[in-house]
Amino acid sequence: MCGITGYIGKKGNAIKTVMDGLVALEYRGYDSAGICYKDKDKLITIKEQGKIANLKSKLDFNVKSNLAIGHTRWATHGEPSKVNSHPHSSNKFTIVHNGIIENYMELKEELLKNGYSFKSTTDTEIAVAYIDYIYKKEKDILKTLNKVTNIFRGSYALGIICEDDLDSLYALRKTSPLIIARGKDENYIASDVPAILKYTNKYILLDDYEIAKITYQNIEIYDKDLNLINKDTLEFEGTYESSIKGGFEHFMLKEINEEPTVFENTINNYIDENFKNIPDLSKYKNIHIVACGSAYHVGLIGKHLIEKFAKIPVYVEIASEYRYKYNFYDKDTLVILVSQSGETADTLACLRLVKEKGIDTLSIVNVVGSSIARESKYVMYTKAGCEIAVATTKAYLSQLTVFAVITMYLTNKILKTEIEKIPSLLKNIINEDYKYLAEQIHNNKNIFFIGRGIDYYLCMEGSLKLKEISYINSVAYQAGELKHGTISLIDKETPVIAISTDKDLREKTISNIKEVKARGAKVIFITNEDIDGDFYDYKIIIPKLNEILQPILVIPTLQLLAYEVAKLNNCDIDKPRNLAKSVTVE
Ligand code: AGP
Numbered sequence: 152m153c154g155i156t157g158y159i160g161k162k163g164n165a166i167k168t169v170m171d172g173l174v175a176l177e178y179r180g181y182d183s184a185g186i187c188y189k190d191k192d193k194l195i196t197i198k199e200q201g202k203i204a205n206l207k208s209k210l211d212f213n214v215k216s217n218l219a220i221g222h223t224r225w226a227t228h229g230e231p232s233k234v235n236s237h238p239h240s241s242n243k244f245t246i247v248h249n250g251i252i253e254n255y256m257e258l259k260e261e262l263l264k265n266g267y268s269f270k271s272t273t274d275t276e277i278a279v280a281y282i283d284y285i286y287k288k289e290k291d292i293l294k295t296l297n298k299v300t301n302i303f304r305g306s307y308a309l310g311i312i313c314e315d316d317l318d319s320l321y322a323l324r325k326t327s328p329l330i331i332a333r334g335k336d337e338n339y340i341a342s343d344v345p346a347i348l349k350y351t352n353k354y355i356l357l358d359d360y361e362i363a364k365i366t367y368q369n370i371e372i373y374d375k376d377l378n379l380i381n382k383d384t385l386e387f388e389g390t391y392e393s394s395i396k397g398g399f400e401h402f403m404l405k406e407i408n409e410e411p412t413v414f415e416n417t418i419n420n421y422i423d424e425n426f427k428n429i430p431d432l433s434k435y436k437n438i439h440i441v442a443c444g445s446a447y448h449v450g451l452i453g454k455h456l457i458e459k460f461a462k463i464p465v466y467v468e469i470a471s472e473y474r475y476k477y478n479f480y481d482k483d484t485l486v487i488l489v490s491q492s493g494e495t496a497d498t499l500a501c502l503r504l505v506k507e508k509g510i511d512t513l514s515i516v517n518v519v520g521s522s523i524a525r526e527s528k529y530v531m532y533t534k535a536g537c538e539i540a541v542a543t544t545k546a547y548l549s550q551l552t553v554f555a556v557i558t559m560y561l562t563n564k565i566l567k568t569e570i571e572k573i574p575s576l577l578k579n580i581i582n583e584d585y586k587y588l589a590e591q592i593h594n595n596k597n598i599f600f601i602g603r604g605i606d607y608y609l610c611m612e613g614s615l616k617l618k619e620i621s622y623i624n625s626v627a628y629q630a631g632e633l634k635h636g637t638i639s640l641i642d643k644e645t646p647v648i649a650i651s652t653d654k655d656l657r658e659k660t661i662s663n664i665k666e667v668k669a670r671g672a673k674v675i676f677i678t679n680e681d682i683d684g685d686f687y688d689y690k691i692i693i694p695k696l697n698e699i700l701q702p703i704l705v706i707p708t709l710q711l712l713a714y715e716v717a718k719l720n721n722c723d724i725d726k727p728r729n730l731a732k733s734v735t736v737e
Contacts, residue, residue, distance in 0.1 A: 152342070152537050154339070158219050158320075158339055159217065179537055181537075181647070182201070183224045183232070186206065186220070190200070194314060198233060199233060226519035228255070228519075230520035239273065239275045242314050247501050249276060249342055249404055259277045285298050296323050297362060301375075306416070308329035309323050318366055331357060331365060338366070340363070347527060356389065359474055401725050402540040403620070404540040407711060414574055420532070433556065443471065446468050446550065447467070448608055449547060450467045453554035458556065468496075470495065470497035474514055479503070487514070488523055488702075492733035494522055496524070497737060515531050517538065535548075551702050552703060573704070580596060580707050580708060581707050587713055588689055600626070601627070601628050601647060602650040604656055606652055609702055613650070629664060638666060649677065662670055674687040675689045702712060
């Protein structure tokens, strides 16, 4: 995610303070950085693509400045580039932004009609121009900012400087986090506590639609009716390390807890009253899905949904196999490449291979401007934000969401009521306690996952999560396949995690569960109906949803079970041995 820092004070060290803050926010992931600072009565903006060191090399730290805002950009709209980096300016205003202004295109049309022009392809440049546009009418900074909070839709945390008031730093937010920190004869803004811990641990949490006007001595907070309000000053107790994880013990747990917001950000990017930002996929008569690891597992679920509901044949292949085997294409083929990083070597190689054959490509990618995204004919971005933990969680859920969107698009049916329920259902599922279940299985050397159809594909991801962070050998099996050999491995107390959400296959799956139970297995039964019976030892009930959206509710349970097992086994959860976040080698 993007990182914001800002400083206003009397000590003349605004540049260093803001840059130190950006370094402290590096953990959020970024592809460019920039700063705007007051030098005497001028505003200077310097920004660079790439690491913060690139930006630092362009700065003169001897310049005495008392006002600055800084930004690390994790691209969401517009490729990573110098021109797309923040801060962005329009006449008297300069801003840094974290979030997504969803209605930026309609705002852009209004601005173009009123003589504005743009250099970048970002929603942020539209936002700062719109602030300037309103200011020309209101001629009052607070009234202007209050007005735009009612016009901007989506999520935003903004740090704002206006040339008409260089003794103040302004800030406002909706959904994206922003804190105001209190120092001695200086005050700060930041996306997150780590950016200010070097100077103070006292901070104020800005709430949605609130506007802050900050001088070196005062912090004024206004509510959405522009009433001056009092806010509690909080004190951060903890280390820098704990602060960059938002208070969570591991990035993986933090990212699982972000899943409700990730679902909303992803679904809102493709569906409001109608579908949007989706290429015309209805013309294709057969689809190949190519990916690696967890992305491959998502592809299998995508296959299941598209074939079952849109009646289009789908072939799913692991990229490292697909690129060397004979594949059948024709002019009606679409190849979908799924990749969180957008840089996985095998997947990128497959993209280039099929493009040479003139086949249309769609990539489902999380990192904006990554190679796979840039080189595909179409791209549908997942809106998971930067994922730090090597084991993917929120990005996987976001990929599931995109395939649910594609299935709804191909069947022309928006499951609006169910979509609206999902964020709160996800929160409830994530807040459940899975530690007691982990305690039953964490000492085992082998753990089995079984399921049929879409439930088997979920088993595959649950098994991979467990393997990669707890180092316990685990295998996913089609439940009907056990009796053809594997059941010989089932012994007394062998843990078997059985998933059954597909009602049509439930009876068969339960008979397979009874087969392993009869041989002494310890069964954890994950289902979406409250079924009683003696064929399981533990039962987890997932709220029932339409099959197109159901996997989205199942996956956090599997991720958290793996997390709790790995934690009990004192594993390096965020950086498992031998693994890389992006496998850019073959
Ligand atoms: C996921 O937990 C794994 N770390 C790994 O399987 C990953 O999904 C795979 O390497 C693909 O990466 P990508 O999505 O960035 O292409």
